[in-house]
Amino acid sequence: MRFFNRRELRNDELDAEIASHLAMAERDLIAKGVSPTEARSASLREFGNVSHIKQTTRDMWGGKLFDDFKFDVKYAARSLNRTRGFTITAIATLALGISAATVIFSVADHVVLRPLPYPDASRLFVISEQIKEMREQFPRLPSNASHYLEWKRLCTECETIAAMEQDGLTYTSEGDAEQIGTVRASWNMLPLLGARAVLGRLFTEGDEDVAHSKVVVLSHAYWRRKFGSDSTVVGRTIPLSGSAWQVIGVLAPSFLPPKGAELGTVETLPKNIEVFIPLALTEQQRNASGEFDYITIAKLKPGATLAQAQLRLASLQKEISARRTDKLTIEVFTAPLQDVMVGASGQGLMILLAAVGAILLIVCVNLTNLLLARHAGRAREAAVRVAMGANRGRLVRQALTESLLLAVAGGIIGVTLSRWGLPLLLHFAPSDFPRIAEVTLDTRVLVVAGAVSLLTGLLFGVVPALRYGNVEPAHVLKSNTRTMSDGRNALQTRAVLVGSQVGLSAALLYATGLFLTSFVRVLHVDKGFSEEQVLALDVSLPRSSYFRPDQRVGFYDEVLPRLAAMPGVRSAGVVNLLPLEGETNVDALSRENDQRPDAERPIANIRKVDVGYFTALGVTVKRGRLISASDRGRNVVVLSERAARALWPNENPIGKRMQPGGDDSLAEVIGIVGDIQTSNIEREGSLVAYIPYWQRAPIEATLLIGTSLDPELLTTAARAIIRDVGKVVPVSRVRTVQQIVANSVAPRRFQLLLLALFAGSAVIIASIGIYGVVSHSLVKRSNEIGVRMALGAERESIHRLVVAETLKAVTLGLATGIALALILAQLFRALLFEVSPVNLPTLLAVPSVLLLVALVACLIPARRATRGGALMALRAD
Amino acid sequence: MSKSPPAPDRIELLQGTLDLIILQSLCWGPRHGYGLAQMIRANSGERLQVDAGSIYPALHRLERQKWIAAAWGLAESKQRVRIYELTETGKQQLTVERTRWEQLSIAIGGILAAPSASEAS
Numbered sequence: 001m002r003f004f005n006r007r008e009l010r011n012d013e014l015d016a017e018i019a020s021h022l023a024m025a026e027r028d029l030i031a032k033g034v035s036p037t038e039a040r041s042a043s044l045r046e047f048g049n050v051s052h053i054k055q056t057t058r059d060m061w062g063g064k065l066f067d068d069f070k071f072d073v074k075y076a077a078r079s080l081n082r083t084r085g086f087t088i089t090a091i092a093t094l095a096l097g098i099s100a101a102t103v104i105f106s107v108a109d110h111v112v113l114r115p116l117p118y119p120d121a122s123r124l125f126v127i128s129e130q131i132k133e134m135r136e137q138f139p140r141l142p143s144n145a146s147h148y149l150e151w152k153r154l155c156t157e158c159e160t161i162a163a164m165e166q167d168g169l170t171y172t173s174e175g176d177a178e179q180i181g182t183v184r185a186s187w188n189m190l191p192l193l194g195a196r197a198v199l200g201r202l203f204t205e206g207d208e209d210v211a212h213s214k215v216v217v218l219s220h221a222y223w224r225r226k227f228g229s230d231s232t233v234v235g236r237t238i239p240l241s242g243s244a245w246q247v248i249g250v251l252a253p254s255f256l257p258p259k260g261a262e263l264g265t266v267e268t269l270p271k272n273i274e275v276f277i278p279l280a281l282t283e284q285q286r287n288a289s290g291e292f293d294y295i296t297i298a299k300l301k302p303g304a305t306l307a308q309a310q311l312r313l314a315s316l317q318k319e320i321s322a323r324r325t326d327k328l329t330i331e332v333f334t335a336p337l338q339d340v341m342v343g344a345s346g347q348g349l350m351i352l353l354a355a356v357g358a359i360l361l362i363v364c365v366n367l368t369n370l371l372l373a374r375h376a377g378r379a380r381e382a383a384v385r386v387a388m389g390a391n392r393g394r395l396v397r398q399a400l401t402e403s404l405l406l407a408v409a410g411g412i413i414g415v416t417l418s419r420w421g422l423p424l425l426l427h428f429a430p431s432d433f434p435r436i437a438e439v440t441l442d443t444r445v446l447v448v449a450g451a452v453s454l455l456t457g458l459l460f461g462v463v464p465a466l467r468y469g470n471v472e473p474a475h476v477l478k479s480n481t482r483t484m485s486d487g488r489n490a491l492q493t494r495a496v497l498v499g500s501q502v503g504l505s506a507a508l509l510y511a512t513g514l515f516l517t518s519f520v521r522v523l524h525v526d527k528g529f530s531e532e533q534v535l536a537l538d539v540s541l542p543r544s545s546y547f548r549p550d551q552r553v554g555f556y557d558e559v560l561p562r563l564a565a566m567p568g569v570r571s572a573g574v575v576n577l578l579p580l581e582g583e584t585n586v587d588a589l590s591r592e593n594d595q596r597p598d599a600e601r602p603i604a605n606i607r608k609v610d611v612g613y614f615t616a617l618g619v620t621v622k623r624g625r626l627i628s629a630s631d632r633g634r635n636v637v638v639l640s641e642r643a644a645r646a647l648w649p650n651e652n653p654i655g656k657r658m659q660p661g662g663d664d665s666l667a668e669v670i671g672i673v674g675d676i677q678t679s680n681i682e683r684e685g686s687l688v689a690y691i692p693y694w695q696r697a698p699i700e701a702t703l704l705i706g707t708s709l710d711p712e713l714l715t716t717a718a719r720a721i722i723r724d725v726g727k728v729v730p731v732s733r734v735r736t737v738q739q740i741v742a743n744s745v746a747p748r749r750f751q752l753l754l755l756a757l758f759a760g761s762a763v764i765i766a767s768i769g770i771y772g773v774v775s776h777s778l779v780k781r782s783n784e785i786g787v788r789m790a791l792g793a794e795r796e797s798i799h800r801l802v803v804a805e806t807l808k809a810v811t812l813g814l815a816t817g818i819a820l821a822l823i824l825a826q827l828f829r830a831l832l833f834e835v836s837p838v839n840l841p842t843l844l845a846v847p848s849v850l851l852l853v854a855l856v857a858c859l860i861p862a863r864r865a866t867r868g869g870a871l872m873a874l875r876a877d
Numbered sequence: 878m879s880k881s882p883p884a885p886d887r888i889e890l891l892q893g894t895l896d897l898i899i900l901q902s903l904c905w906g907p908r909h910g911y912g913l914a915q916m917i918r919a920n921s922g923e924r925l926q927v928d929a930g931s932i933y934p935a936l937h938r939l940e941r942q943k944w945i946a947a948a949w950g951l952a953e954s955k956q957r958v959r960i961y962e963l964t965e966t967g968k969q970q971l972t973v974e975r976t977r978w979e980q981l982s983i984a985i986g987g988i989l990a991a992p993s994a995s996e997a998s
Binding site for chain 2: 013014016017018020021023024025027046047048049050053056057059060061062
């Protein structure tokens, strides 16, 4: 502000200085005998052009650019204020475009572009394994404990190697049991992920000693919820799963552990990690060669590369593999933690970012067009100014200032809108979207939003501004511009404007079409079960009361008939893991007297069920029969179709005997059922062998209730029965099977929703743009239209003329846009589901939709132009 | 309105020479703008075609370069005027500009005095 004041002051001083000069000159002339009037004009003549001299003098002060800029801003604001309709339209479209871009960028930036919120995040990587013989089914597995320990000892490129796995402790007090999200973590895992303790301490190496490992670190949220932020909790012991555990520390609230789903398809971690306990490996766990349970994260030594680490680990792995007695080949894989965590979501976000970029471009093209029309209306003003000696550069700068002003206003409103838009978006985002908790609108995002706004202003302002400054006064002032039809140049500009909007919309629509088709295919995929009206309750039986198998069988024996007896219930069943919820109890199936080596036997999920599981989920019987109560006391098994085919490709399996799992006794195959999708709705499921729960009763299981009512209505009653049967059995999760299926398609739905929103806006903006271009050109051609009609042209033939001209540009744009989309689709083909990047229906639908929209958008102004007949058109001037 | 025809021998000021003229004129003591204009006109024998007003952009430029300093004061006629004065750096600059001017005029003089190639042969 002081700057302005100082300039005002200097202006006054300059005025005074020149006034004094003129006064003295006048006085001297009068003294020489010149008449006062003559003296006045003579002194002025001698002095020269006063205002010009003042201006050049002011230019000497420096800050001329700023002075001009101030003037330009004032001028632009005034002229924008005169045309409110234009200004509001421009700012509104810009604001919407910029807010969409800001929201998507803030998500993409936090999820994909920024390093993970862990110290030296770029050096962190995940180690996973693969059993070569099972690579079809499990491309990646978590690590085996003995392998992890060996890598930790011998990998010279690694600074740290840490491991963790899910556990399920229950908190028991006053007869109530609550399952808490538990992770067993090696002592170095928490520091590796940058965790700090706000109270007490984290684990030390000594805590991994099995004898002294009953210590627990609480998450900040759990500490607040369960212990009311009581700081004396550190040092106390709490009862977890029937033992006393000592609380040694509380984590800082800022700590964000990775989620299980972010680390791989088979990796599981609790959704909500509430406590950490030390990874105290027992002798048995250290030597279990068949267990691949541990999520392993390592940090490179400074200077070491991931390739070197991979090489080292691979050579260690070769020795490990050679020592195995089962002849399985075990490979090792490494990948940067960031890549693993962000995964395919990153690619999806990049598509969305490209989509908002396309929208911003369409907005720019549209505004360019609006500005061209606006400047064309002011060609006379510009011509007069140039004729009077205005600097063309100044004209260009003034026009640019106007567009920058629009851009800044649009940017400010757009960023303000995104403060609401972002929470809205996050609300609809799937809950297991990676790193979603980190997303905020922060300085970095705001700076980018500001830069994008200014860039947008330049982009849509530069062509009209150059055109504006390039006015030919002689030409413009001589002719009557309103009645002139456009020259070749303007026609080309119009074709480019229409074509580019259509092209970008076509590309967006095509991508949306591919994702829509994928989504529909996913919804109609044969999951192998029906999700209608089934309630699922997860239970976990505390080892303290249900240590013996017969205790567990007793629980299920009692609870299942009581659940089935509830009013409105079709069937009640049990399974240790639901379809779509992952892989567990994976083992090799063997025929009776199987001669094949272990490595060649088919791998299957062993599921413990009862007949109610099949009926509740509508799994179809293909052959034989389901498990029945009369099967108690003998070993029976039901196989999924593909499991049966893998064991006996050409024979009837019913009545044959096989071993589900290496150490099991032989069981008779009594039935074949349809295949189910085990972990991912978009991938064929694994083989499954079903055995009755009474043969091997699970500690953790899901109870299923098929009903003819709204399943959630049964929750309270079902919980009451479970509490009544098993006093200390916690119900850790309740949901409907429908929700499980919905969750499995949630990321796809979310992405499609956004893409469709963007494509829809693109089409709307583009149609408004075409309408604007055509109606503007028709106003300028009203004279030509009048003459044509006076000479006897039919209205229809004029419509045809206008439509043909526009459609030429539209077709060109369509062709370019779809070609672009086809190239881009090749890049993101991994994100499509059972849809080829070249999809004929979409390829036909997109041009049809856009041609129709373009036709309507250009017919409306064309009809209006010819409505009044020849006279009206000629008189329009 | 009668407009006196420009004297046939009035010449346009050479680019950049106005600075030199102002610095030189201020060498004799502080002056206000009008006084300077009068002085330049008188000293040039009315031969320079220059608007009186055009010294102001030059004055303000020289002031910004700190070669001259300005302050408000009173003229003999009790008129409030802005008075300009040469600074120390201004004096050095004057020497620089004078040397350059002298070299230029020697050079041009030499060219004009040299016999043309055709005459020499």
